[in-house]
Amino acid sequence: ACAENDILLININEPTGTIEKCHHLIQAAGFKNIEVKTQQLGFYRTLEQARGWNGGWFHPRENPLLNLSLEQMEKLQAEYCREIEAKATEQGVWYENLTFFVSGQKI
Numbered sequence: 632a633c634a635e636n637d638i639l640l641i642n643i644n645e646p647t648g649t650i651e652k653c654h655h656l657i658q659a660a661g662f663k664n665i666e667v668k669t670q671q672l673g674f675y676r677t678l679e680q681a682r683g684w685n686g687g688w689f690h691p692r693e694n695p696l697l698n699l700s701l702e703q704m705e706k707l708q709a710e711y712c713r714e715i716e717a718k719a720t721e722q723g724v725w726y727e728n729l730t731f732f733v734s735g736q737k738i
Contacts, residue, residue: 632710636703638695653733662735672730675723681715684708 633640647653650667657665685708699707715724 632707632714633696635710636707638699638707640695641693647731650731653731657733657735661737663738665733665735668732670730670732671728673728674726675720676726677723678716678719681719681724681726682712684711684715 642648647656650669653667654665657667696704696707718724
């Protein structure tokens with residue numbers, strides 16, 4: 632919904648969002664014997680829980696949603712609910728949480 636309204640929400644996980652990125656970062660920090668494992672820790676939320684988004688968005692430096700008017704935010708929330716409802720299954724709405732576990736040795 633944000634992209635359709637030309638609102639860019641920067642993904643806080645962008646620098647580490649792939650196995651390759653994690654490996655490159657830890658290697659650049661001087662680590663050897665690097666191992667990157669992933670584990671899917673996602674889960675289903677009920678449709679009601681998923682609809683409950685209030686426009687909050689976490690990023691340590693910026694939140695472009697704070698610049699929206701009440702009218703714009705209400706429109707965005709309505710679009711979000713429509714998209715969530717379209718993605719819902721009998722189990723609910725999937726909340727993606729792919730977690731990276733990265734280790735290495737500093738020699």
